[in-house]
Amino acid sequence: MTKPAARPLLTLRNLAFGRGEALSAPISLEVSPGKILAILGSNGRGKTTLLDTIAGILHPLSGDICRYARIGFVPQQFSTTLAYSVLDIVLMGRAREIGTFELPKPEDEAAAMKALHRLGLEELAERDFRRLSGGQQQLVVIARALAGGAELLLLDEPTAALDLKRQETVLSLMESLAARGTGIIFTTHEPLHAGLVADDALLMLPGEQSLYGSADEILTPENLFEAYGVRIDAVAGKASRRLIPDFEIKRGTLPQT
Numbered sequence: 001m002t003k004p005a006a007r008p009l010l011t012l013r014n015l016a017f018g019r020g021e022a023l024s025a026p027i028s029l030e031v032s033p034g035k036i037l038a039i040l041g042s043n044g045r046g047k048t049t050l051l052d053t054i055a056g057i058l059h060p061l062s063g064d065i066c067r068y069a070r071i072g073f074v075p076q077q078f079s080t081t082l083a084y085s086v087l088d089i090v091l092m093g094r095a096r097e098i099g100t101f102e103l104p105k106p107e108d109e110a111a112a113m114k115a116l117h118r119l120g121l122e123e124l125a126e127r128d129f130r131r132l133s134g135g136q137q138q139l140v141v142i143a144r145a146l147a148g149g150a151e152l153l154l155l156d157e158p159t160a161a162l163d164l165k166r167q168e169t170v171l172s173l174m175e176s177l178a179a180r181g182t183g184i185i186f187t188t189h190e191p192l193h194a195g196l197v198a199d200d201a202l203l204m205l206p207g208e209q210s211l212y213g214s215a216d217e218i219l220t221p222e223n224l225f226e227a228y229g230v231r232i233d234a235v236a237g238k239a240s241r242r243l244i245p246d247f248e249i250k251r252g253t254l255p256q257t
């Protein structure tokens with residue numbers, strides 16, 4: 001007898017989303033345990049708005065969102081005016097366990113330190129979060145979601161502010177979390193990153209259309225050209241295709257303003 005398929009962590013059915021006007025034709029997709037979905041599309045297509053809608057920050061305009069998992073959301077930017085330490089920020093991920101007006105218990109601190117350790121940040125634990133670089137802050141906010149034991153992680157451009165080594169760290173972390181059953185949705189402007197780790201892809205195109213399916217099927221040079229207007233070379237890599245932009249640099253011309 002074949003094993004029944006794992007219950008999805010998230011299902012979108014004919015979801016229309018936007019702040020007022022719909023940003024895309026209705027979208028249907030699902031994310032199962034251990035799967036990584038990459039969302040790509042040019043600036044302003046609605047990637048962040050879609051994540052905000054999945055996270056419950058925005059209401060859907062129509063259609064259904066079925067969430068079957070504890071969701072951890074890592075926004076593109078997180079700032080605070082208060083002097084929180086890095087450990088304080090990560091402990092915020094344990095809000096459900098700690099409870100209102102209670103102090104963190106040793107197991108909460110242990111979970112927070114473990115999450116920091118996974119990202120190589122334990123030495124920053126006592127530092128003022130506001131005084132970290134943008135990339136370090138981004139990693140701390142990922143640690144916050146891990147400390148909360150998210151079963152489905154929403155990551156908005158998680159590698160955008162990171163140096164090359166840390167991009168590799170975050171992509172590897174996504175792979176190892178997925179191997180343990182965590183579902184991941186991430187947005188990116190790097191087809192290479194999506195090609196390396198994503199099982200599935202949602203590619204938002206001009207004209208409110210989008211393509212959804214396996215990453216291999218969706219992230220083709222032709223589809224990416226339609227999305228971005230930039231030629232992409234698909235180079236065979238160790239374990240997957242490497243999608244590299246072939247930028248045409250036009251010298252001697254200034255963009256019209």
Ligand SMILES: Nc1ncnc2c1ncn2[C@@H]1O[C@H](COP(=O)(O)OP(=O)(O)OP(=O)(O)O)[C@@H](O)[C@H]1O
Pocket residue numbers: 019023041042043044045046047048049050
């Ligand atoms: N707070 C807001 N209020 C009103 N409109 C907004 C707001 N945030 C975004 N928008 C609009 O919604 C549209 C989609 O924005 P969104 O940030 O979701 O796009 P995106 O694909 O994530 O873009 P990027 O790649 O630049 O991050 C844009 O037209 C943007 O101007």
